[in-house]
Amino acid sequence: MRRSNGVLFMKNIDLRLRVNGQAKEWSIAPGDLLLDVLRREGYFGVKRGCEKGECGACTVLVNGKAINSCLMFAAQAEGSDVLTIEGLAQGDVLHPLQEAFLDLGAVQCGFCTGGMILSAKALLDRNPDPTVEEVREVMAGNYCRCTGYEKPVEAVLAAAVVARAFVPAASTVVSTFGASPHNSQAGHHSANPRSAPKSKKTDDKKRSSVLLGGQR
């Protein structure tokens, strides 16, 4: 059927998927974009930017792969595992990527940040020790109009060091930091992310800019 403006509309269908590890069942229109459905369901960290696949602000991970949720029907996510930026922190404990972005001031207006961090996460998940070029390459799909990419790239590399140090064995922490070209920054992280105190370097301004970016 068509509405008066010519848009097709059909009966709603049920969508079953996992978002940030939680099983969800939503009623959606067949033509709903994944972006629209996620935002409707309160995942405002998924940003609506260009809606044309150009800016990457709407990036989410679907089964571990970074995709633009503005160019995917929600119905196509049936049965898949979706990760949005909201799913990264564990309670009050931020993901090493999030910590690094804050510590290094890699967030300015914050609009691109969620997508950028997710692109970076997809990279670190498959390659825990990426080169600068690999980081640049993977962030190429996320437009940032503020930072000039220097800080975000540094932050991803710093987070990689931290993530590598924590995942396998705590005993490697010191040596990994020592070997890092970013040891001065990475050193701001405490040895255990679960008990990590908020970094001293993180000032209020940076926190609120994340909120601005994160909520609407």
Next chain:
Amino acid sequence: MAGGLDSFDWLKDRIKRPKVLVDLSGVAELRGIRTTDGGIEIGALTTLTEIVKHPVIREHYGLLAEAAELIASPQIRNQGTIGGNVSQDTRCWYYRSGWPCYRAGGNICYADTPTGRNREHAILHAERCVAVNPSDSAPALIALDAKFVIQTSKGERIVDAEDYFIGPDIDITRLHILKPGDLLTAIRIPSTWAGARFYFEKVRDRNVWDFPLMNVASAMHVSGDTIEGIRLAVNGAAARPLRLKAVEDAVRGKTATPATGEMAGKLAVQGAVPLQFNAYKIPLMRNLVKRAIGGVEEAKWTS
């Protein structure tokens, strides 16, 4: 619709209003890369990322991996398919904005008027419409002598890569030969050119994300310095990716040197007709062809 990256544009702008939209992305049979006796077969629904990462493609058909890696952004390569990439429509913005041009069934080409913005448009084989094919993978597939497997209502049909694409002289409304109901199921690449000397270069306004202004792909069998065999294609010059057969014939048996490249470049742009804002494409194409054959000369520093 496969990955939808080309299709969503049309749907969101309400320029195409299909009654039915079939999502092919769940059809497992159309996905994946298989090695076969004579080469490899790539399912049409295989994503560009899968192609870029595939070890056999990287090792033997690096030309395609290179072309695919330069397409758009990582997100788009994760979603976009090879079948969609070769079947995508032109980016001419008059056409894509829904202007009633020749390609859309009207009787004017807005890009080819005195005030038309045509920096990205065709320099060769334009006929009424001056739009170009924007695919990066297409010239690489032509250079690799790929075959496209098409399922029609009458059965299976296999065409050479270069015959998959058509210009406005044949059908002004489409860039490829598919008729409604036809399905591209796979792309087969023979081993003929596996491990050949490859060259791919894409020129665009920004170094990531952007569509090509022009690109070139070549596969050469070279013995000593002599070109024994070559396949060469450019895209972004005409409504279909052009296999430069005359150039191939002219350089076969010659040495793969800048001098041969120079000659080839001049031959390649014969007959090119610039529009108001795209004359730069003529030297661009000449130089891309030159580099594809003669290699890239190191910049010479004096001092």
